Amino acid sequence: MWNKPWKMKEGFAVGTGLIAVGMLLQLAVGPVAWGAFAWPINGVVMAAFVAVIALIYILRKRVYALMFLGTNYAAIPAMALAVVLTIVMGLTIQSAEGNWFSNMLSFWPFVLVYMLIALILGQVIINRALHFKWKRDIPFMLNHLGLFLAMTTATLGNADVQRLRMITTEGQPEWRAVAENGLVKTMPMSIELKKFIMETYDDGSPKRYASVIKIAEKSGKEFEATIDVNKPIVVDGWKIYQYGYDTSMGAESKISILEMVSDPWLPLVYAGIYMMLGGAVCMFVIGKKV
Amino acid sequence: MITWDQFIYFAVAAVLLWAVGAWAAWKGKTKLAFGTTGAGLLVFFSFIVMMWISLERPPLRTMGETRLWYSFFLPFAGIIVYSRWKYKWILTFSTILALVFICVNLLKPEIHSKALMPALQSPWFAPHVIVYMFCYAVLGAATVMAIYLLFFKKKTVTAEELEITDNLVYVGLAFMTVGMLFGALWAKEAWGHYWSWDPKETWAAITWFSYLIYIHYRRLPKGNQRLALWCLVVAFVLLQMCWWGINYLPSAQATSVHTYST
Numbered sequence: 337m338w339n340k341p342w343k344m345k346e347g348f349a350v351g352t353g354l355i356a357v358g359m360l361l362q363l364a365v366g367p368v369a370w371g372a373f374a375w376p377i378n379g380v381v382m383a384a385f386v387a388v389i390a391l392i393y394i395l396r397k398r399v400y401a402l403m404f405l406g407t408n409y410a411a412i413p414a415m416a417l418a419v420v421l422t423i424v425m426g427l428t429i430q431s432a433e434g435n436w437f438s439n440m441l442s443f444w445p446f447v448l449v450y451m452l453i454a455l456i457l458g459q460v461i462i463n464r465a466l467h468f469k470w471k472r473d474i475p476f477m478l479n480h481l482g483l484f485l486a487m488t489t490a491t492l493g494n495a496d497v498q499r500l501r502m503i504t505t506e507g508q509p510e511w512r513a514v515a516e517n518g519l520v521k522t523m524p525m526s527i528e529l530k531k532f533i534m535e536t537y538d539d540g541s542p543k544r545y546a547s548v549i550k551i552a553e554k555s556g557k558e559f560e561a562t563i564d565v566n567k568p569i570v571v572d573g574w575k576i577y578q579y580g581y582d583t584s585m586g587a588e589s590k591i592s593i594l595e596m597v598s599d600p601w602l603p604l605v606y607a608g609i610y611m612m613l614g615g616a617v618c619m620f621v622i623g624k625k626v
Numbered sequence: 627m628i629t630w631d632q633f634i635y636f637a638v639a640a641v642l643l644w645a646v647g648a649w650a651a652w653k654g655k656t657k658l659a660f661g662t663t664g665a666g667l668l669v670f671f672s673f674i675v676m677m678w679i680s681l682e683r684p685p686l687r688t689m690g691e692t693r694l695w696y697s698f699f700l701p702f703a704g705i706i707v708y709s710r711w712k713y714k715w716i717l718t719f720s721t722i723l724a725l726v727f728i729c730v731n732l733l734k735p736e737i738h739s740k741a742l743m744p745a746l747q748s749p750w751f752a753p754h755v756i757v758y759m760f761c762y763a764v765l766g767a768a769t770v771m772a773i774y775l776l777f778f779k780k781k782t783v784t785a786e787e788l789e790i791t792d793n794l795v796y797v798g799l800a801f802m803t804v805g806m807l808f809g810a811l812w813a814k815e816a817w818g819h820y821w822s823w824d825p826k827e828t829w830a831a832i833t834w835f836s837y838l839i840y841i842h843y844r845r846l847p848k849g850n851q852r853l854a855l856w857c858l859v860v861a862f863v864l865l866q867m868c869w870w871g872i873n874y875l876p877s878a879q880a881t882s883v884h885t886y887s888t
Contacts, residue, residue: 408842415839419832419864426828426867429877441823490821499818537741544744565744566816577818597818605820609807616807620800624792 342404347413350404354452355417358445367435367442373495375600382492389458396459406459414452421446450487457484475622478615486608493601500596501579504529504549513596524572526552527594530560534587547578547592563594574598628676630735636673637697637728640666644701644724648717651708663705663717670698683742686755689870690735693727695756699763700724707767707797713790719770720763750812754805761801762869765837768794769862772855783851791858792844799837806830825878829868836861 337345373381396403404410425440432439440446461481464473500513500521509526528550535544546564551571561569568577580593599605643666650658674694677685685691704720707713771791775783809830810820821827840857843849872878 408846412839412842412846415835415842419835419839422828422832422835423864425823426825426832426872427875427877430823497819539741541741542744543741544747566748568815568818575818595818599819602814609810609820612803613807616800616803619796619803623796624789 351417355445361444378492475618482611489604640670644721695759697727703763758805765798772858825882826884
């Protein structure tokens with residue numbers, strides 16, 4: 337152990353050490369308080385994380401452990417430990433109020449192991465970027481930078497996601513919507529239910545439900561739209577979904593529950609997702625040479 | 627109107643054609659192998675299409691219906707691999723596995739009602755599931771190859787044989803990535819968020835990382851071949867959890883939005 341060059345053993349040691357640190361953190365400060373990461377904190381954290389990645393890269397020739405982070409011997413154990421922790425997550429009932437294994441997303445070891453993966457991704461991305469060869473490195477970049485972008489921005493941007501429910505009623509414009517924590521928020525638009533549409537199969541199970549709504553924006557702009565399940569519309573940065581209805585009334589429901597979602601980090605996450613899709617196509621076409 | 631009752635006729639015809647294709651591949655009759663396997667696929671797919679029409683929805687909802695696609699994609703993946711790398715054993719393997727899934731569907735038919743809940747009525751539905759089924763088929767092939775090399779092959783494993791498993795994993799992982807990301811894009815349209823760590827998503831992430839481990843491990847200059855092959859076997863077990871195992875998990879049953887058993 338710890339004879340250079342480091343191999344998989346040392347990689348696992350680094351990863352398990354990180355898990356131990358995570359456990360200590362969990363005991364000391366409790367679960368990761370993701371709610372505290374709302375803008376602009378998450379922007380600062382993202383910038384700091386990228387700075388740390390760059391710093392590690394710069395110092396890698398002086399500190400061997402940092403050089404090691406850019407190798408497969410670090411990456412494979414990190415992924416293996418992530419798999420183990422995620423399996424625990426998959427076998428345990430998760431809840432936002434849970435602790436340790438039952439709230440894995442806020443469990444320090446879980447978060448730190450995925451951070452280690454992001455850190456390693458950062459090292460290999462910089463390394464390739466500085467020795468970039470078009471044909472050789474495009475698929476690599478799509479896969480690795482795409483994953484890096486998607487996982488970091490999805491995680492840090494999560495605190496800025498707003499999900500609200502609005503109960504719209506026939507003939508009454510509604511401005512207010514309720515957040516998951518129960519807070520009432522006034523929206524930048526009012527929505528009035530014109531008509532609730534419900535179609536059923538012969539056995540009575542729902543085939544389609546949708547809302548014809550009239551939207552009035554603050555600017556005075558008014559228009560009608562139909563929102564189906566799976567067919568949300570976007571108004572003023574808010575994605576509006578068909579969520580529910582008065583199930584006791586069924587097709588006669590005079591109300592329709594809409595969900596309104598705002599996710600300012602979505603374009604960054606999608607950029608990552610589309611890069612990975614491109615990377616997957618390369619992987620299929622080129623195969624092992626990726 | 628076609629119903630599940632007529633499945634056996636299509637299945638028998640398709641399997642016979644595929645079996646002839648498999649035999650032809652062993653004998654080196656490439657054209658015959660392509661012709662009969664293709665014809666078998668056509669017969670089988672025509673059943674899927676007719677089911678699609680008579681159900682008035684894509685037959686992708688129940689486990690039985692996804693097995694239908696799996697039985698189709700195994701020989702389909704087989705013929706693609708055959709055309710690309712000319713492995714003469716691949717069509718035999720794909721035919722046998724397809725037969726297994728056809729038998730499961732014949733012996734344990736599940737309720738195939740017409741109803742398709744609104745949440746599943748999306749243009750993403752078919753590509754999401756079909757791409758995943760193709761991925762499972764290819765990774766199934768990789769796993770069988772790994773098991774053969776681990777337990778049945780007496781001589782040492784050649785670099786060429788490992789190359790085969792590598793190629794299969796790269797193709798499978800490419801499709802898995804696409805399937806997973808299509809799922810994320812669809813989830814945003816259907817549920818408001820692209821990734822919610824739903825039990826199915828959690829297991830999808832586990833499976834995805836498992837195959838990434840294999841790929842990265844195989845890139846090490848002096849990797850242990852047997853360990854790499856074991857990695858594939860374990861990854862495929864985890865994939866089963868993701869595919870159907872979670873239906874039996876207490877942690878998933880209550881909470882997963884992916885359980886569409888009605």
